[in-house]
Amino acid sequence: MPTRRQFLRRTSEAAALAVLAPQSLAVAAAEPRGRASALLRGGSFAQGVLSGDPTPDGITLLTVLDEITRAGSVRLEVASDADFRRVVARETIPTRGSIGHSVKARIRGLKAHERYYYRFETRDEQSRVGRFQTALPPGSNEPVRFAFFSCSDYTHGYYNAFELMAREKDLDFVVNLGDYIYAESYHTRKGGTGVRDDRIGSTSTGNPFVARVAVSLDDYRDKYALYRSDASLRKLHARVPIISVWDDHEVVDNYSGGVRNGGLPAARDAPAKRKRAGYQAFFENMPFYPSGRSRIYRALPFGSTVDLLMLDQRQYRGDQPCGDATVPPCPGYDRPNPFLGRPQMDWL
Structure with missing residues (x-):
């Protein structure tokens, strides 16, 4: 069981992170109230998972949800360990057919040159686990x-x-x-x-x-x-x-x-x-x-x-x-x- 100090440290780390998904506002505005935020059932993650454009404190994460026709949300989790015992970010990201059921977000507030793990999920389906490493900090040789x-x-x-x-x-x-x-x-x-x-x-x-x-x-x-x-x-x-x-x-x-x-x-x-x-x-x-x-x-x-x-x-x-x-x-x-x-x- 984690100590109070460990719990506070992990909570503060998660609170310092920002999960930005600019397309979410457009998806939510185009759907009836509440539909875009509801976690989807079904679908598949046949195209896998992707990370991109690493910076010292950030990364962009992506998947595309297949075998789905309706709008709704997909949950994204980012952790500092492969077993996801230390989740540092968790967010639900809306998607719909007009954007090809793309699920994408920019994560900010990460530690420089650190390894992280991530995954996406609907109510009953989960993607494979991906990993990435943030970029070196300024001045590093x-x-x-x-x-x-x-x-x-x-x-x-x-x-x-x-x-x-x-x-x-x-x-x-x-x-x-x-x-x-x-x-x-x-x-x-x-x-x-x-x-x-x-x-x-x-x-x-x-x-x-x-x-x-x-x-x-x-x-x-x-x-x-x-x-x-x-x-x-x-x-x-x-x-x-x-x-x-x-x-x-x-x-x-x-x-x-x-x-x-x-x-x-x-x-x-x-x-x-x-x-x-x-x-x-x-x-x-x-x-x-x-x-x-x-x-x-x-x-x-x-x-x-x-x-x-x-x-x-x-x-x-x-x-x-x-x-x-x-x-x-x-x-x-x-x-x-x-x-x-x-x-x-x-x-x-």
């Missing part, structure tokens, strides 16, 4: 170890690299440099170039090299669920925080976000509706909150060793030279074009 990946096309190969990353015992975080999902399916087992199939999206792609392509919000959401059906990716997310940015395939191949229809030929265009769908699915499925509506460029320091600058190389990009076609140099092909955008350049 301890080494930082991280891995990175990009271009993780589900159809083109198995996720053996994710399995190896998950086995590393002392990674501080992993970095996703973009193309976490592919809106397009380029490879199929029938065609002899794929090891597994991605049947999500429309077959009317306008591109003979693409079998299917995501066009709707549900398509993009389904892509994240498909990719996380891989056990190695779920294991990696449960063990190590991720710091993520997008590239092009989270929306459509080679689009430029700063021009109408993505600067692509009509058969491969990225109209605003499709871009919004890709962006919404990204924010629903990544353990990260944007600044404003869609700003993802940001800096994360890790002691005195690492300053990690995460850049957005798609959203503000100018038009593609020569209409993004493979042709001889056209007039103006070497004209300077925006790439990062002026606000991002000024921030840098």
